[in-house]
Amino acid sequence: MKLGFLVDLNLCMGCKGCEVACKVENKVPLHSWRLRVKYVDVGVYPETKRTYTPLRCNHCENAPCERICPVSALHYLENGIVNIDKDRCIGCAGCMMACPYGAIYMDPETNTADKCTYCAHRVASGMMPACVVACPVEANIFGDLDDPTSHISRYIMAHQKDGGVKVRKPEKNTHPKHFYVGGGEVQLNPLAAKREEGYNLFNKITHLDHIGGH
Amino acid sequence: MDTISATNAIVTLDVPIPEVIWGWMITLNMWAKSIGTGVVLVGAYLLARYKDKVGDSLKIAIPVISFIFLNIFLLFTLLDLHQPLRMWHIFAYPHWTSAITVGAWMATLFTGIIFLLLIIAIRKVAISHKESVPKLCQKLAKVEFLDDELYSKLLKVAVVLAIPVTLYTATIMGEATARELWQTPTELVQMLLAALLAGSAVLLIVGNGWSYEVKKDLAIILGVSAFFSFIIYMGEYFFGHMKAEEVAATLKAVQEGGAYHYLFWVGQWIAFIIPMVLVYFSLKSKSSSLLNLASALAIIGLFLTKHVWLIIPQLIPLS
Numbered sequence: 001m002k003l004g005f006l007v008d009l010n011l012c013m014g015c016k017g018c019e020v021a022c023k024v025e026n027k028v029p030l031h032s033w034r035l036r037v038k039y040v041d042v043g044v045y046p047e048t049k050r051t052y053t054p055l056r057c058n059h060c061e062n063a064p065c066e067r068i069c070p071v072s073a074l075h076y077l078e079n080g081i082v083n084i085d086k087d088r089c090i091g092c093a094g095c096m097m098a099c100p101y102g103a104i105y106m107d108p109e110t111n112t113a114d115k116c117t118y119c120a121h122r123v124a125s126g127m128m129p130a131c132v133v134a135c136p137v138e139a140n141i142f143g144d145l146d147d148p149t150s151h152i153s154r155y156i157m158a159h160q161k162d163g164g165v166k167v168r169k170p171e172k173n174t175h176p177k178h179f180y181v182g183g184g185e186v187q188l189n190p191l192a193a194k195r196e197e198g199y200n201l202f203n204k205i206t207h208l209d210h211i212g213g214h
Numbered sequence: 215m216d217t218i219s220a221t222n223a224i225v226t227l228d229v230p231i232p233e234v235i236w237g238w239m240i241t242l243n244m245w246a247k248s249i250g251t252g253v254v255l256v257g258a259y260l261l262a263r264y265k266d267k268v269g270d271s272l273k274i275a276i277p278v279i280s281f282i283f284l285n286i287f288l289l290f291t292l293l294d295l296h297q298p299l300r301m302w303h304i305f306a307y308p309h310w311t312s313a314i315t316v317g318a319w320m321a322t323l324f325t326g327i328i329f330l331l332l333i334i335a336i337r338k339v340a341i342s343h344k345e346s347v348p349k350l351c352q353k354l355a356k357v358e359f360l361d362d363e364l365y366s367k368l369l370k371v372a373v374v375l376a377i378p379v380t381l382y383t384a385t386i387m388g389e390a391t392a393r394e395l396w397q398t399p400t401e402l403v404q405m406l407l408a409a410l411l412a413g414s415a416v417l418l419i420v421g422n423g424w425s426y427e428v429k430k431d432l433a434i435i436l437g438v439s440a441f442f443s444f445i446i447y448m449g450e451y452f453f454g455h456m457k458a459e460e461v462a463a464t465l466k467a468v469q470e471g472g473a474y475h476y477l478f479w480v481g482q483w484i485a486f487i488i489p490m491v492l493v494y495f496s497l498k499s500k501s502s503s504l505l506n507l508a509s510a511l512a513i514i515g516l517f518l519t520k521h522v523w524l525i526i527p528q529l530i531p532l533s
Contacts, residue, residue: 038533039227050226055533064391070314071303090303091296094314096235097390102532111296171458172391186223190531191463193223201227 002061002080002177003118004145006152006165007054010182011139014039014052021134022056025119032105034116035131039201040186040193053187054131054140057082057103057116058168058176065095065104065115073113080145080177081120086112100172118142145177155181225531234528239294241521243287244383245412247321248405248516250283251380252413254328256435258373260417264428268421270338273365275420277331284325291318313389317382324375327368334365380409393527394460395450404446411439411485412516415509426500433505436512437493444486447519451478464527474529478522485515 014037022028022035035056042049059082066074066082073089076082089112096104096113107114119129127133132140143152156165159181167176168188185192257276260268292298304318337360340351347355354360384405388398414435421428451469455462468474492508495501 033229036229037227038225040223041226042221042223044222064389067311068314068386068389070309070312070318071300071307072309088300088303088307089297090300091298092294092314093235093296094312094386094390097528098392100392100532102392106296174391186221189459190533191459192218192221193225194218195225195228195531199224199226 001078001147002145003059003123004080004143004152004177004179005056005059005118006141006155006179006181007183008139008141008155008181009051009053009187011137012037012052012054013137013139014050015136017134017136018054018131018140021130022116025122025130026117028114029107029109032107032114034103034105034114038187041199042186051187053180053183055101055103056131056178057099057118058101058174058178059116059118061175061177062173064098064100064172064174068094068098070094077120079123081118081123082115083117083120084113084115086110086114089113100169100174101176228531228533234525236294236524236528238521239290241517241524243290243294244405244408244520244524245517246283246286246290247380247383248408248412249416249513250280250287250328251324251376252409252411253279253283253416254369254372254376254413255380255409256413256417256432258369260428260431261369263431264424267425267428271423272417272421274335274338275417276369277328277335279416279420280328281325281332284321284328288321288325313382313385317379317386320375320379320382324372324379327372327375331365331368331372334360334362334368376409377406381405392532394458395454395464395523395527397457400446400450404443407439407443407446408516408520410435411443411512414439415489415512418505418509422502422506426502429502429505430497433493433496433508436505436508437490440486440490440493440512443519444482444490447482447486447523460527460530463530467529468522468526474522474526477518478526481515481518481522483515484511485519486512489515 016037019033019035019037026034028034035054038053038055040051042051059080063082066076070092071088071090073085074082074095075085091106091111091113093106093113096106104113104115122129129142132142141152141155143150145153147153156179159165164181166180166183166188167178180188253276257272260272292301295301304315308315308319310316333354336351337354337357340347340355344352344355381402384398384401387393387396387401390396414432418429418432418436451465454465468478489508489512492504496504496508
C-alpha cells in the first residue's frame with residue numbers, strides 16, 4: 001500500500017474548510033499550519049482571476065526530511081506516510097531546512113517539529129483524513145496509489161494525458177506522493193508569483209516566540 | 215521570472231513558515247568549528263616541519279585553542295536545539311543517513327581526543343612548574359603514560375578526524391535540499407579552506423614569538439586559503455544563477471542591494487581580499503604586524519561570509 005493525495009485545483013474554491021478541519025483535528029497551535037490554502041491572483045484588472053492551492057506535506061518517496069532527521073523522529077509508515085514522533089524530536093530544525101515545500105513547522109507549544117501526517121491516526125482507524133471529509137466539492141482525493149482500482153489511481157489515469165497531473169518541484173528528486181490536477185506554474189512554483197507588501201490579505205503577521213533555540 | 219510579467223501573478227494569501235530557521239548560532243557553530251579543527255590541521259603541519267622551532271609552546275597551544283573553540287561549537291549546537299535536553303537521542307537513536315548524526319558522533323570523539331591532548335599538555339606544564347601548580351596537576355605529573363609518545367599518536371588520530379569533522383557541515387548543507395544554493399562538493403572545499411584559513415590565522419596571532427620562517431609558512435597557508443575561498447565565492451556569486459531558478463533568485467536578492475548585499479561584500483573584503491594583500495606585503499617586508507592584522511581580519515571576516523551564505527537561501531519562499 002502506498003497512500004497518496006491528489007487535489008483537483010479546478011474544483012477547489014478556496015473555502016479553507018480543509019485548513020480549519022486540519023487545525024481542529026490535529027489541534028494545530030496558533031500561527032502554525034499543517035495545511036494551508038495559498039491564494040494567487042492572476043491577470044490585470046478587470047481580467048483577473050484568483051487561484052487556490054492547498055499546500056501540505058508531500059509525503060515524498062525520497063523524503064529529504066526523513067534523510068536529514070538525526071534521530072529518526074521522521075520515519076516512514078508501511079503505508080508510505082512520512083510520520084513524525086514528537087517525543088523523539090530534538091528540535092534541530094534540520095527537517096525544516098531540508099523540506100523543499102516548506103511543509104514542516106516548529107510547534108511553539110512542544111518545541112518539536114510537526115507537519116501533516118495525512119491524519120495517520122484516522123487512517124489507522126479506517127477513516128479518511130479530516131481535510132478530505134471537510135472538502136465541500138471533493139477536490140481532495142486520498143487513497144492507495146498501488147491499487148489501480150482506487151479512486152485516486154483512476155483519477156490520475158483519467159487526467160494524466162497532456163501533463164494534467166503535476167507535482168511540486170519535480171526537479172528535487174523527492175518523488176512526492178501528492179499530486180495536483182489543473183495546476184500550473186503560478187500555483188505550484190513559488191517563484192512564479194510576486195509577493196508584494198500591501199497586496200496580501202493578511203499583512204504584518206507576527207509569530208509567537210519559541211521557547212529556547214533560534 | 216518571465217512568467218510573472220505574462221501572468222502578473224501576485225500572492226495574495228499565504229502564511230509561509232518563518233524565513234530564517236538557522237541563524238547566528240549556526241554561524242557561530244561553523245566558525246568555531248573551523249578554528250577548532252583548523253588549529254589541529256595547521257598545527258600538526260608545523261610540528262612535523264618545525265618541531266625544534268615551535269617546540270612545546272605549540273604542543274600546548276593546539277589542544278588549548280582547539281578545546282576552547284570545540285566547546286563553543288558544541289555549546290551553540292546544543293543551545294540551537296529547541297529541545298536541548300534531548301541531545302542524547304542522537305546517541306541513543308542514531309539515524310546514519312543524517313549528516314547531523316554522523317557529525318555529532320565524530321565531533322564528540324574528536325573533542326574527546328583533543329581533551330586527552332589537553333591533559334598531556336597540562337601534565338607537561340605541571341612537570342616544568344612543579345612547585346607552582348595545583349595539587350591535582352602535581353598528581354597528573356606522576357602519570358607516566360601521558361607522555362610525548364602518546365601525544366604524537368593521538369595527534370595523528372586527531373588530524374585524520376579533524377578533516378571529516380570540519381567537512382560534515384557541508385554535507386548537512388547538501389542534505390538541506392530546500393536550499394539549492396548549497397551544493398555539497400563546493401561547500402566541502404569551502405569548509406576545508408575555512409579551517410585552513412582560521413587555523414593559520416589563529417596560530418599567527420598566538421605564535422607571535424616564532425621565527426619568520428614559521429610565520430612565512432602560516433602566511434602562505436592563510437593567503438592561499440583566502441585566495442581560493444574568494445575564487446569559489448565569486449564563482450557562485452557571478453555564475454551560480456546558471457544552476458537553478460532558486461539559486462538565481464537567491465543571488466539576485468543579494469546582488470540587488472539590501473543589508474545582505476553589503477554584508478556579503480564587507481565579508482569578502484575583510485576575510486579574503488585585505489588579508490591576501492596584507493600577506494603579500496608582509497612577505498615582501500617580513501612584517502609581523504601586517505600578518506597579525508591580516509589574521510585578525512580573516513577571523514572576523516570568516517564569520518561574516520559564513521553568516522551571509524547561511525542566511526540568504528533562507529530568504530526565498532518555498533511555497
